[in-house]
Amino acid sequence: MNRLKSYPVLQKEFSISKVHTEKGDDMFIYNTATRMKARPNEATFEFAQRCRGNKSVEEIISELSQMSGESPGKIQKDLSPLMKKMVDNNIIYFAPSPLHPPRPEPYEVDLRRRLPSIMLEITRHCNLQCKHCYSNSGTKREGELTYEEIKQLIDELAHTGVLNIVITGGEPLLHPHLFDILAQARSKPLSCMVFTNGTLITEEVVRQFKELGIVSVAISIDGATAETHNAFRGVKSFNRAVQAIKMLKEAGIPIRANVSVHKSISDEIVDVLRLLKKWGIDEHSIHPISYTGRSEGSDFTITPEEYEDILKQVKKYEISCGEAKKRLPYGPELINCGIGLSSLFIKSNGDVSPCPAFPDEISIGNIREVTVAEIWNNSEFLNKVRRMSASENDMCRECPHIKVCGGGCMADIYRRTGELGWGDPFECAYFTVYDDYDPYRY
Incomplete structure (x- = not known):
């Protein structure tokens, strides 16, 4: 194939976006299948954003030459190693003829700062009545977003430069259009993670998750035994969650275990960790139950001192396994927990919150009335927090x-x-x- 006459195309898993921020242009090439991202220089971005399958290498060289004032020969010489590197890293491929239709144009938007991640609650409907549910989920909430509204929202998020979307509930598997929503998000493409209690996961659900390229499924584990877990979540929920983990693991889908720390689990925490290791869990979080929703005023929440004692048990176990953490579990990008800096929570009725841990009384807008970008740029609450x-x-x-x-x-x-x-x-x-x-x- 004559490389100059071929048509470079960004692989479907990759998104490319530029956000004009207060501190300058924030450019990303992002692999939505692995959540790996790179900040390219201007020259790399200019080439990559033209890899839509509708222009040949020769045409791209001509455009870049006119834009920069450099000769086509110089541009071609500079592009050759870049193209090789992008092919070797499976970022682009070369088509022999133009793509119809071409890949969509890269997203470009003006924001105070980039908004990389959204947590989207698609319903409050849930098949369990967990004692510690921060959102009081159970029955479907009045005025929940329709499927069409969620589709429009996903389009808006992609055009706002969002990279990652976390689908949660309620129990998202009770939403009749969950897989359509995920397919819509993946087509942008956005990376997708799903939070679930695991009780409704079947082989067919796993198959669709795999087919859609879901980057991770988070399942809640609230005890090392069925007795402890079920006391918080409901009869048979533990066995179903374990079965879900086994099916996801067999399919090669990464799993995150969300472990809620409460008084009943304090004596079982090491046994929980042993189970997670046995199941081959890829990632886990161990966090105290929030003082909101159904847990507010309860007698099973723990004190900071009790949490410290539990963490000491955790660390001792990690050291014994040769797995002691030598770094923070979430890394530098979630410093200050992300509030006002890197994420928003959108509730099933369209209300926007700084994060899911805030009570319903804290709403900084509704997507039916104002765009996400406007909320992110102009919210008095967020700007106060940023200061x-x-x-x-x-x-x-x-x-x-x-x-x-x-x-x-x-x-x-x-x-x-x-x-x-x-x-x-x-x-x-x-x-x-x-x-x-x-x-x-x-």
């Missing part, structure tokens, strides 16, 4: 972990005090135990 700093808190100011902790969970502090601020005692407990990270990485 706040953990260094304003006396306790945080002197803490050696302030750069990575950023003050902890603002939503948790709000639920406890009714005020926005920093100094989350549960985060303090975490860093008291996990204090052996490399501070120079963050």
Whole structure:
């Protein structure tokens, strides 16, 4: 094949976007199947955004030459190693003739800062009545977004430069159009993760997840035994969740276990970790139950001191297995927990919240009335949070972990005090135990 006459095409798993921010252009080439992303330089971006299958290499060289003022020969010489590298890394391929239709144009938008991730609650309908549910899920919520509205929202999110969408509920598998919603998101393409209780996962569900290229499925595990787990979630939910994990694992779909820490699990936490290891779980989070929804005022939530004791058990187990964490579990991109910086939560009725841990009273807009971009740019709440700093808190100011902790969970502090601020005692407990990270990485 004559390379100059061929048509470079970005692989379907990749998205390319440019966000004009207050600090300059934020450009991404993002693999939605692996969640790996790269920030290309301007020259690489200019070439990559033209890899839509409707222009030959020769035509692209001509365009870049006219744009830059450099000779076509110089452009071709510079492009040759770049194209080879992109082919070797399976980022582009060359078609012998034009694509009909071509790939969509790259997304370009003006934002104060990039909004990379959205958590979308597609329904409050749930088949369980978990004692600690932060959203009080159960029956379908009045005025939930229609399928058509969700489709339009996904289009809007893609054009806003969003990279990743987390589908949650309620129980998302109860939504009659879940797989259509996922297919719509993957076609943009956006990377998709699904949060589920696992009880409704069947071989057919797993097959469709695999076919759609879902990057991860998160399943809640609330105990090492059926007795403990079922006491919180319902009869037979433990066995069904375990069966779901086995089916997902056999299909090669990455699994994340969300472990809610409560009083009943404190003596079982190491046994839970042993189970996760036995099941081959790829990732897990261990977090205290939120003081909101059904758990508000309950007697099964734990104190920061109890959380610290549990984390000590966790770390001791990790060390014994040779798996001690030497870094933070979420890395530098979630410093300050992401509030106002990297994510939003959209509820099933269209209300937008800074994150799912805030109570329903905190709404910063509704997508039926205003665009996500307008909320992200102009919300007084978000702009207030962005101006706040953990260094304003006396306790945080002197803490050696302030750069990575950023003050902890603002939503948790709000639920406890009714005020926005920093100094989350549960985060303090975490860093008291996990204090052996490399501070120079963050």
